[in-house]
Amino acid sequence: MENVKKLETLSQDKTLNLKQVYLDTQIQKVIDILNQELVGLKPVKKRIQEISALLVIDKLRQSLGFMVGNPGLHMSFTGSPGTGKTTVATRMGDILFKLGHSKKGHLLTVTRDDLVGQYIGHTAPKTKEVLKKAMGGLLFIDEAYYLYKPDNERDYGAEAIEILLQVMENQRDDLVIIFAGYKDRMEQFYASNPGLSSRISNHVDFPDYSSEELLIIGKMMLEEQQYQFSPTAETVFLDYIKKRREQPLFANARSIRNALDRARMRQANRNFDNSGRLLTKADLVTIMEQDITKSSVFSLT
Template identity: 75%
Template sequence: MNEITKAPDHTVVNLQEEYNKTDIQHIIDNLEADLVGLKPVKARIREIAALLLIDRLRKTLGMEAGNPGLHMSFTGSPGTGKTLVALKMADILYKLGYIRKGHLLEVTRDDLVGQYIGHTAPKTKEVLKKAMGGVLFIDEAYYLYKPDNERDYGSEAIEILLQVMENQRDDLVVILAGYKDRMDVFYESNPGLASRIANHVHFPDYSPVELLSIAKMMLEEQQYKLTPEAENILLDYIQIRMEQPLFANARSVKNALDRARMRQANRIFETSADLVLTKTDLVTLLPEDLLKSRLFANR
């Protein structure tokens, strides 16, 4: 049996130099720039990255490594950045050499579970084949398990997933995502799955002010801006929308901005057809572009 060659105890390693080689800081800086708020999430990702880096350095020095579990659970409401963070996590795992390719494959129940006997296994295995060497992100993972339906084939997909998560954990990282309360029930019903998840990251909902910042970032990327009054109205919109059903944080804000841009375009077309337009006219969203939302009409 081959023995691990251990470095002498006086061997030194420059941690900052090794860290710089991985380019992880660039990924974390991008995460800071791309995501408003979410301080506990960012801190958790930094902790995981630090653990993985130290684990890698221990291996290079011939020391026993902790063999950290890489499978993860991301919980939180829709629109809180889970998919974006999963992409960044895939980059970190790739830079540190924990996965071969660094790609992320996002799937849901429909991609894994078949509609009839014999359909689920090949479907699940095909997805796993595509994900190998990278990260498999399963959104709303609790829909895989339907205990009230004896004829449901989700349990078959879970069994195959369990085997791969255990036997091929060096070539695939699985991230399960969804609402926290439903994910908790899902793990209680599937203790084998829960035992394979080493890292749990919870994504809190954004505050109204954070969502306004996100909205302004979205508009800036599309070369739009709000007047000061329109900005106040958008904040009002966000606060009202947060109290309504099916609110999805940044996703709901994006949808609201898309509709506001459509109203702006329609306003310009109807009122300025014979006028010369300035760049300011084209990039500015006015209060009326937001106030015509059904949300305000129903108040």
Template identity: 70%
Template structure:
């Protein structure tokens, strides 16, 4: 065979559908989507080269996803697993998400079987290790994380045709983690950074979340929600889309209480049950904080003189 069709291969593998869904499902994240397209293009061309008998080195598939919580890393990992499966680079296409606790034991002889059991379950798919830097604790002589890393390194090198590993976490911590583990860093071919969402993007994400749960928000409510997001982003423990979900859940609870207290004896319309208004958001404690312009900095987390207490974030 001397000729091949990119279009035919694109359609046969259904990669276009996966990438289109990625574009539709995720708001923002333009650099991430571009990087996924680049990786997909490389893998598709590699597949075509094999078809016509050309030499094709096995592309490095292990990845690093860095960014704050709630920026879509797990969602993109799921899409990546689907792409790798459809292109024939993994056999099963499933994603197994784990943390340090799933890999590292508490006593001598416990870590190896735990790690090997996880790797066994992940074979044929993608292993997603969240907050991967917690595997390495050089200050603790009794820590067994290094044993898990050694086993992981062996599998990433010797069984790379059977398993793809994605390491994820905050960028600064992941950079230190890789500096401390050069063998691990050398096996990661693709580094993708997930930027924080803008306030406007988070508003769109919130509206999508509401629509999925068959709720809607008034135009005035959108303005208040946008202001809430802008204030909440200045507070500690902000987690992008996760914080957005928490805000929506609390607003739904306030709406339920509002309806119950004010309309317990009055028949309700469908609109009453699906609409969130400004009061459902204005009750958040975030709005009780002083504004950055008039507050004095008393915390390393921001410019507010009054900080929310633990358990109050985003209420």
């Protein structure tokens, strides 16, 4: 009955300025940075926007005295390497901090080796030490499926998972845990750990970038280092991307960064070979077509 009266009172109040409440949180600045940092990923950005919207509404409801349930912020990020999972996790930490759902908002990234010991009695202290460092922020566990090795009876990964489950349930206000890895392997991981899967409310899948998106990412990376493509080099680099994507061990933005590092080395070597003439500023900042076509990717076709 009390809740009904509260709703009736609210209906008589003046209209709430949700836009102003949103602006006051300053999370739009974080989302703007995320949009600048990452090309594409529309479904991922939409999910982050939805989570942010829910938390803002909860914040407004709480200010009016309404009950606010725990939103369940533990997450699963699935996708190929180099698709921006760590970057999104970092910005998610900023958003949760600004909304008061994280005391510090920092991100601690770990793998199995940081959590699991090699002998009896070693795993618990390792895992608890990591959790201690992560408290008040976000714990990002990359390639989380390596925590579970059912074919090895002497493996201690299950002990680490048990400790994580306890913290996820009992200290959800103090720590957000994000499990990350390849989608198919993560699905197997969750299938073998139903207690873990039930504690994760937000499953976010990161799609691979298109060739055109990877070209934009490459140009952004070059710009950060004060380099640029020549007009023909840009076209050739797009061709490089299309060929490289068909080869093994392609890692999206990571592979693009590696390719550009090698292109810059070829450019530097080319300038040294031409050291008999004076160099211009353009020579120092421009990646030419030949700096890309000398890649082994082209020799394989």
